[in-house]
Amino acid sequence: MKLMAFNGSPRKKWNTATMIEHALEGAREAGAEVELVHLYDLDFKGCSSCLACKRVGRKEVGVCAMKDELKPVLDRVREADALLVGTPVYYGTESACARAFLERVQYPYLNYANYDKSYFPRKIPTGLLYTMNVQESLLEILGYPVTFERTRAFLARHFGSCELLLSTNTSQYKDYDKYETGFDKADKARHHAEQFPKDCQAARELGARLAQGYQS
Numbered sequence: 001m002k003l004m005a006f007n008g009s010p011r012k013k014w015n016t017a018t019m020i021e022h023a024l025e026g027a028r029e030a031g032a033e034v035e036l037v038h039l040y041d042l043d044f045k046g047c048s049s050c051l052a053c054k055r056v057g058r059k060e061v062g063v064c065a066m067k068d069e070l071k072p073v074l075d076r077v078r079e080a081d082a083l084l085v086g087t088p089v090y091y092g093t094e095s096a097c098a099r100a101f102l103e104r105v106q107y108p109y110l111n112y113a114n115y116d117k118s119y120f121p122r123k124i125p126t127g128l129l130y131t132m133n134v135q136e137s138l139l140e141i142l143g144y145p146v147t148f149e150r151t152r153a154f155l156a157r158h159f160g161s162c163e164l165l166l167s168t169n170t171s172q173y174k175d176y177d178k179y180e181t182g183f184d185k186a187d188k189a190r191h192h193a194e195q196f197p198k199d200c201q202a203a204r205e206l207g208a209r210l211a212q213g214y215q216s
């Protein structure tokens with residue numbers, strides 16, 4: 001069992017990456033081999049709409065024709081047994097880099113002739129993890145759950161299943177005194193000390209579940 005995880009934050013040691021590391025730890029403990037890809041390290045773009053992956057008579061299905069640094073990663077995704085995508089929320093949605101990745105990793109598997117029959121060769125479990133500044137109580141008001149659910153449902157459609165995990169009210173800065181902020185610093189510190197470890201534990205458990213493989 002191989003789990004591939006993707007960090008859609010430019011920061012390699014902050015909230016999203018920390019949550020992903022815990023998920024990978026849980027997966028490792030459950031016996032999975034893991035690989036972490038920091039998407040911001042790669043030179044790639046989102047789908048170019050060349051439509052080679054939709055061409056009638058194409059030699060292979062489910063393969064993106066774009067040749068860039070994401071290509072070998074997408075080749076490995078084909079062999080993976082589970083996927084985990086982690087992203088910070090930027091302007092109410094995934095980071096641009098995570099979005100570009102989601103387009104590239106999914107569109108070749110989208111079967112226009114039969115939406116329910118993905119071109120991905122088998123069913124695998126996936127996880128989708130968001131970290132964000134806002135407090136949980138504001139999610140509905142801001143309309144975030146609709147966005148999260150849309151992306152979750154697409155991953156489930158393309159790969160088999162997808163579990164969503166959220167971490168709200170994250171600490172964006174190590175030292176809130178050094179940066180412009182309108183946030184309640186004491187609340188941020190308290191949340192980081194008390195809730196974030198619980199979020200990381202939930203990520204660890206998610207990783208362990210992903211390592212069990214696809215459950216119908």
Ligand SMILES: Cc1cc2nc3c(=O)[nH]c(=O)nc-3n(C[C@H](O)[C@H](O)[C@H](O)COP(=O)(O)O)c2cc1C
Nearest residue numbers: 009014015016088089090091092131132133134170
């Ligand atoms: C460009 C940018 C846009 C952001 N937009 C939002 C937003 O719309 N909603 C929100 O809750 N947090 C927003 N944030 C905060 C991040 O989502 C939050 O701090 C996240 O946990 C950062 O993840 P990281 O520590 O892994 O980089 C934004 C941060 C940046 C840099």
